[in-house]
Amino acid sequence: MSLERRIEDALKSGFVDAEIDLDLQGNKALVQIVSPVFVGKSRVQRSKLVYQTIDEFIRSGELHAVTIKAITQDERG
Numbered sequence: 001m002s003l004e005r006r007i008e009d010a011l012k013s014g015f016v017d018a019e020i021d022l023d024l025q026g027n028k029a030l031v032q033i034v035s036p037v038f039v040g041k042s043r044v045q046r047s048k049l050v051y052q053t054i055d056e057f058i059r060s061g062e063l064h065a066v067t068i069k070a071i072t073q074d075e076r077g
Helices: 003-014 043-060
Strands: 019-025 028-034 065-071
Touching: 003 019, 003 028, 003 043, 028 043, 043 065
Parallel strands: 028 065
Antiparallel strands: 019 028
């Protein structure tokens, strides 16, 4: 299974009912997640939730850099 698919699966498991967009280029990822889980949470808290979900890929070195956009439906603009 590809790295992209494994990361997507981890994100989908961690954020059920979320809209997830993953752009993986080599070992760098841009992750956008729209989820009600983020309501009332700071940007740092939101990022921590995402990092916890993909931590295994970062620790293994498969994923080196991650840019996260974690928003609620209302923030979509």
